[in-house]
């Protein structure tokens with residue numbers, strides 16, 4: 001038998017991020033003296049190490065894609081944090097929460113601090129916003145009349161709208177959509193997790209429209 005260390009001997013995972021910045025410190029104003037002094041343990045790409053949060057948001061604002069994301073929040077949906085984090089990763093311009101104002105931020109892993117978040121009491125308010133902003137509401141759900149996201153051309157100016165885990169898209173959301181797309185499934189389950197579906201749909205947009213030379 002090979003003598004290998006068991007779980008209790010495994011070493012703890014190394015801390016995320018970087019320690020204090022060696023002297024001399026960079027002087028550009030986007031650097032945060034406190035982070036330079038104590039280290040930067042945030043879950044940010046290396047490009048933003050030691051940057052002030054406002055400086056990161058401003059830099060992201062110049063890089064964000066034109067697509068936006070919305071999710072209906074009519075249950076106690078733990079997926080919203082995942083949606084926010086993924087929207088951040090794929091450079092969505094904004095995330096809209098429709099329905100309940102409160103949502104569980106845990107899955108967002110603090111990415112909500114770098115993302116533009118908006119709340120709408122109902123679908124009608126979201127749709128009013130979308131029309132004013134020149135966005136096409138693309139409902140994402142596997143309902144009758146939906147077209148496969150694998151074959152469809154997504155609009156650049158898409159507002160990808162997801163249903164809540166418990167209920168799926170509300171009739172109001174379905175009625176408001178300029179187009180409805182579904183993700184192909186091959187198993188026995190009726191649907192996939194809303195957070196997973198959101199990731200797939202956002203990445204479908206990325207595959208069609210993003211400039212991959214600008215990815216980190």
Ligand SMILES: C[S@@+](CC[C@H](N)C(=O)[O-])C[C@H]1O[C@@H](n2cnc3c(N)ncnc32)[C@H](O)[C@@H]1O
Pocket residue numbers: 140141142143161162163164165166167168169181182183184185190191192193194195197198
């Ligand atoms: C758990 S699903 C529920 C709805 C689903 N229509 C059903 O029949 O049970 C919650 C949300 O995840 C997304 N979703 C899950 N599976 C999907 C799929 N195959 N295609 C598109 N969206 C999906 C949709 O936004 C949906 O509203």
